Amino acid sequence: MAPSSSSSSLHAHSTSMIFMFAAVFLNLFHLSEGKTCAPSSCGHIRNISYPFRLNTDPKHCGDERFTLFCENNNATVLHFNSGKYNVRSINYTALTIRVSDVGVREDDCSSFPISPLSGRYEYLTDTMVLVSCPIPLNSPSFIDTSPCFSSGNYSYLAPARKTGLGDLQVGCSIVKSVLVPAGRNYTSYEEIHQDLFSGFELYWDRAAAPAHYVYMCEIYHFLRINHGSCRQVDARKVRAVVIQILYTLKGSGLDIIYLICLLQAAKASIGAPFMIALLIYTWRRRHLSAYDKVEDFLKNHNNLMPIRYSYSEIKKMTGGFKEMLGKGGFGAVYKGKLRSGHFAAVKMLLNSKGNGEDFISEVATIERIHHVNVVQLIGFCVEGCKRALVYEFMPNGSLDKYLLSQEGLTSTMSWEEMFRISVGVARGIQYLHQGCDMQILHFDIKPHNILLDENFTPKVSDFGLARLYSKANNTIATLTAARGTIGYMAPELFYKNIGRVSYKADVYSFGMLVLDMAGKRNKLNISTNDSSQYFPEWVYNQVSEGRNGEIGGTTEEENKIAKKMVMVGLWCIEMNPCNRPSMNKVVDMLNGDVDGLQLPPRAVSEPIEAWVNDETDMSFDYSTESTSLISNFK
Template sequence: MYNRTWTPEMGRSMERFILLLHFLLVAIFAELIGAGRDECPESRCRHHGPAIRFPFRLKDRQPEHCGYPGFDLYCNDNNQAVLELPSSVKLLVKNINYKSHEIQVYDEHACLPRQLPHLKLSASPFQFKSSYSLGDYTFLNCSSTEESWSQIPCLSGLGYDICAIPSDGFVHDFQLLSCTKVYNVSSLPYELFGYQNIVLHLNWSYSICEDCEAKGRKCGLKKNNRAEPETQCLGKLPKGALTKRLEVIGAVFGSILLVLGIVLVLYRAHRLDKIKKEYQVKIENFLVDYKALKPTRYSYADIKRITNQLKDKLGEGGYGTVFKGNLTNEILVAVKILNNITGNGEDFINEVGTMATIHHVNVVRLVGFCADGSKRALVYEFLPNESLEKFIFSQDDKKHFLGWEKLQDIALGTAKGIEYLHQGCDQRILHFDIKPHNILLDGNFNPKISDFGLAKLCSKEESVVSMTAARGTMGYIAPEMLSRNFGNVSYKSDIYSFGMMLLEMVGGRKNIDIRVENPSQAYFPEWVYNSLDKGEELRIRIEKVGDAKIAKKLTIVGLWCIQWYPVDRPSMKVVVQMLEGDGDNLIMPPNPFASTIQMNSTVTY
């Protein structure tokens, strides 16, 4: 008789074998029982919470095969559904749309940026969905900042601000002081920095159960030995199927059990490795595609759908008509339908070609465009407070007067936007139509420069721009645009227009106004210069202490900008510095209205 000593190692091997046999039996009988009942029913963490079904599953409540790998959810102590992304990034689930394959998530503490350094989306089956674009951002620890757009309030503290700026931008484009780099984060949606309580939109692949859902059938995982998980459409088994399965499985179970255990272990290891590599490749390809994104091109049918068949008109002018539209329930846009295009369509080309390269908090964002046959349209971000013109030329001063502090903020923001166009882009952008009508205001009255139809691009080394005809709006056009006797056309032409706009903001009316009672005040820039030169008060609307000082500062800066000769005007960088100062050290500029020739030229406006 053959005898062999029973060793501890043999015992441990047997224990592992029994444990494996136990798990296999549980899995097999779970499948058999599942033939007669649904062990993966739709579930929720709370009564009004999002419905959870395949490809999602609730961990610790449902078996693994009830969900696709990487789609695990769990319920927290408050019975809220939680999605855990790599690495240990936990987000609450607001909604799941199984038709569009989209899950909406948000941070429980309204401070999503705190978790961003740990987020490794490439190791998950999800990808960001953005209505604009994805970008790389650098987080900085700064002693102070005036850029409210870039601040992360929930990360900032007393005496320091945590800010996020586009990694491909220039730090000097933002008003940041004494900053230290904290970390970089790649491929974030643009709208992440536009709201305090941001809701992130994540997509998963349409290849998971797309056909089943289209047929209105349930979906689940196939139980096979393939490396890649497969899904199948589920239906009710016919009567007798359970008995037949028991007979077949009982007959072959003993002979294949050991082989099946080994195969399952190898299969699981191989499957996880392959899934990880495939998701990594998918995310990398996705990011490469997003780097090349430009404003979206829409068909005219898309434009009509976005604007609800051109229903809500915001305004109309010689350039065309503007309608309010919706890209989604949360993202509003303004759609400018251009009039019938004649000639070579230079204005349309200028607008799209120029704005596609611009990204600045004080420049309106071009979301997309339409060039469908003879139809032309431009799709912008929606700015609810319309244009600056509405607030400085209004007859109802009590209703529309913004106050001098807000006017100063608008002037400074506009100046920063122009400085960015002149110095912050790869090529210098000359706007040539700066005026109140083209300064739009968002919900917080932050200014954004719009309408680049007359813009011209040139290298930063060019000090002179060739022009075949004057561009702009009368009353804002620089003298050198009309006569080269005053000098050459350059970026200083935009500074002249900005100065005329500043003086209109101070006067609360057009610079030329023949309706005023005193004829000497008909041309406001000359009248206000003479008043300041004589030490007289400006006699404009003053509501509280400090208003007169702000009005005087804006006036002096405006008078510096409208010097007749370009060489006498400051650069926009100097203008920004003057507007940021308290105004005590500003000196009066030379009188631009001194000579008879210049005064005669003034009358032609």
């Protein structure tokens, strides 16, 4: 009986230690939870209370990061990732909120999600492509979507990873893509659409710090603010606290899964003190290794132009990290002030990769760049596990803020401003490809990563995904994982049969950016008259049939600008990378006469991705997330 008693005592001691951690976390991070406000209601969502709030509630009610919007007094909407999601239900007992993309309607099987979401791990979601063909296909991989997408052709959905161009008949085109839960064996389109309409649940953790407040469970998308999958998270406080500790240690998703399993074994065998010591040892070993790697890099690049700051200087520069400009997968961006009196944007890499690859990539890339259309790196900080990048401050924020008005209907910029910005971005990318001794591929061109200075001069930013390559080798043989943001990511990055990855991937992203600007300038970003028709296909038809007024402005000059942007964009998003122009050619096309431009050939060259409304710092990103240096992030 003695061993049993000893084991029970040890287990009780282990459990009490963990619950002590729970009490500490709860006390530290939820002092504000005692605020009481009357519950709000909107439509069928009743008793909206802490941490949620309606935008019309008093400011002291709820948490502003959990603000919901009541539209037309009957729809509760979550604004997220520059997209909108209908709130289906809120369960305060289970700590979950179920939401679905506003683009998916139950009574319209042709409706697709408008906004891409975030997911770090490819095993959580699968990509399916919508294929349009003039003749029927007889492959079991293709799921018939008729009559939902009836445009005179046969339409099918197929898994992108299992579908090659060789499987398509002549005249077939890939017109849209959508993310679905990984591992599902769908037999009908009705099942897929029901999953899309059902949406997904987000889980918030009472034991989480404010900066790590929402953890989410994947249903049809995996969404995150921090690394890791909450599919391993139990609702019990014990495991929630352990998850929080691991998040604080900046563990990767696989690290978290491994350490949770380790925890369960440790609790039953060697006790909580040894388990905690093991966690500390694991954390120190990983971060010392990362620190050594970064230091080796800096020693080998001791001629770097940017200034190296100490952490105390960074803290003083930001006033103790007082004013946050934005946050994302890398961490947070704060407004700072240099000794010269100029403002700066300080990017704290709170979730830096295990070996410091994101820091090394960004510093190694951007220290080579000096161009009016590329954001300038002023300095950096490496001190233990603390890393920061100091950039020039962009007072007008990022481009995505100007693509949508307050009502979310149309861009607030004129056609002339849009065109000037598109030319500036093209010149910035042209410089990255040809202006340096090494070719720089960005891999994440999108509105959120285009910053605007006081004169609205565009600057390409966020080089966390960028890679350097020799100009003599335009094809990348070493890229093993898809990089970028769904909606702007070139199809060859995840659809291997299309072609090899090269600088043409940035050309594709730029084309989607230009079409995004043109569409949102004229209220065409969400849908067309035929909701089953892909926007680039629709705009191609308008231009080819001479209906330029549908896409242009109110004057002849605006119509010419709109037509030029659309035609350049269509060339850039050609399915075959070989058919896309170089950025040198793109700049020439933008600066040339619109009458000298021709539409690209129409064949199996439709872009792969659906027209989407991207992005803040949480866009779907196969490799990592972006943090933009914006001045008034909300």
